[in-house]
């Protein structure tokens with residue numbers, strides 16, 4: 178039997194999956210690593226923590242499954258997007274990575290808008306948002322000139338890990354699309370954008386397709402991980418592109434909802450010229466010459482894990498959420514907006530913060546937990562709403578991510594989105610998409626679509642309940658007002674943050 182490995186470099190942990198030719202998961206291992214929040218709005222990780230975590234997870238995977246290492250043919254990656262890793266001439270990081278959920282770069286975003294004007298959307302197909310990579314590059318240049326002086330090249334998180342595993346430096350189109358330096362439709366680094374910010378072409382790594390072969394394992398890494406150095410390593414993709422591949426979102430008309438640390442509503446696009454006027458992100462897919470548009474909730478699963486860590490420390494998600502299905506839709510008039518770290522869609526705002534509105538003396542912790550889940554889902558529904566207004570039909574939504582583990586949340590998504598929500602059997606998130614890129618790259622299938630036919634297995638389906646749909650439609654209108662009503666208050670409170 179032959180196997181491939183999919184590595185999902187997430188924000189909270191790296192997860193490695195061993196998958197056979199039938200698409201059956203034969204083993205999994207993960208390693209968590211810390212996030213550093215030195216100031217409000219800052220979010221960093223140590224690139225070498227990712228590398229160590231990945232090698233440790235691979236070691237566990239190879240030893241615990243008891244399979245013959247020679248049977249592992251290939252591996253590929255899914256990575257948290259946008260994070261800036263600056264490398265010196267020797268390939269060492271010059272500072273910690275600045276992550277996708279770090280919002281320190283508002284001034285640099287305004288500078289990018291002033292410098293590029295309409296060209297920005299025309300070339301990169303996206304507006305300047307704090308989470309994207311170019312503003313982070315400018316921030317380091319302006320605030321840490323000594324570190325910037327040493328930097329010869331930038332990569333994204335999974336590219337750094339792959340580099341340390343193979344010695345080869347590349348970036349795939351799906352991840353490069355989130356840097357604001359790529360001509361998305363033309364699939365090349367934009368000389369116009371690079372020149373506008375005085376960055377040399379040598380600052381960007383070579384571009385490859387997500388299923389492209391980039392090398393094999395370095396012998397020392399292979400030995401530590403318990404693998405053979407001949408394992409073929411394929412580039413991989415952005416976590417949302419890989420999540421979409423792993424959910425079979427490979428043709429028009431399919432929509433994905435992902436509740437991981439962040440939350441995403443994603444729509445497949447064949448048309449490189451599809452125009453959403455920058456209201457949602459528009460990126461290259463991990464499938465060759467395909468695209469996707471998506472809206473992003475910055476703190477989706479993060480809001481629930483914040484709530485758990487703060488008010489239910491020591492409990493599992495299942496323990497904390499026991500009985501949440503018995504609380505009626507609307508949590509007794511309690512509304513939550515999930516703006517714990519600012520927001521992206523539809524309000525690109527780094528200063529906004531979360532609120533509970535309507536707290537009543539009768540509310541208990543389980544009402545708050547339900548309100549948090551509903552608030553996250555209302556935020557995702559803002560993206561569903563945007564897509565519907567742009568003419569997209571959203572009738573069936575495939576749900577992935579840690580949030581899809583809870584059936585009450587799956588039904589809640591069906592009721593709030595007013596669409597059929599489908600879970601996957603043995604949901605594995607973007608790691609499955611990464612493994613599929615390796616399976617396709619190894620030549621096991623003639624196309625990614627053929628691989629999806631074999632690997633992606635739909636599970637339970639949730640239909641919208643008419644009463645709940647009506648209740649939520651009313652609540653959603655109230656939810657939508659909270660942003661404007663709390664914006665000024667949060668701007669004033671910003672001065673008091675750490």
Ligand SMILES: Nc1ncnc2c1ncn2[C@@H]1O[C@H](COP(=O)(O)OP(=O)(O)O)[C@@H](O)[C@H]1O
Nearest residue numbers: 187188189437438478481482494578579580583
């Ligand atoms: N049993 C569960 N029930 C509901 N939500 C859960 C459960 N387990 C995890 N989650 C949610 O999923 C999130 C993690 O999702 P995951 O896809 O693993 O994230 P990432 O890839 O960003 O690390 C958590 O923050 C939590 O909100």
Ligand SMILES: O=C(CO)[C@@H](O)[C@H](O)COP(=O)(O)O
Nearest residue numbers: 188257258277416437438439
């Ligand atoms: O910033 C984005 C997408 O634009 C995030 O989706 C990151 O890619 C991190 O994702 P998760 O850790 O939530 O999977």
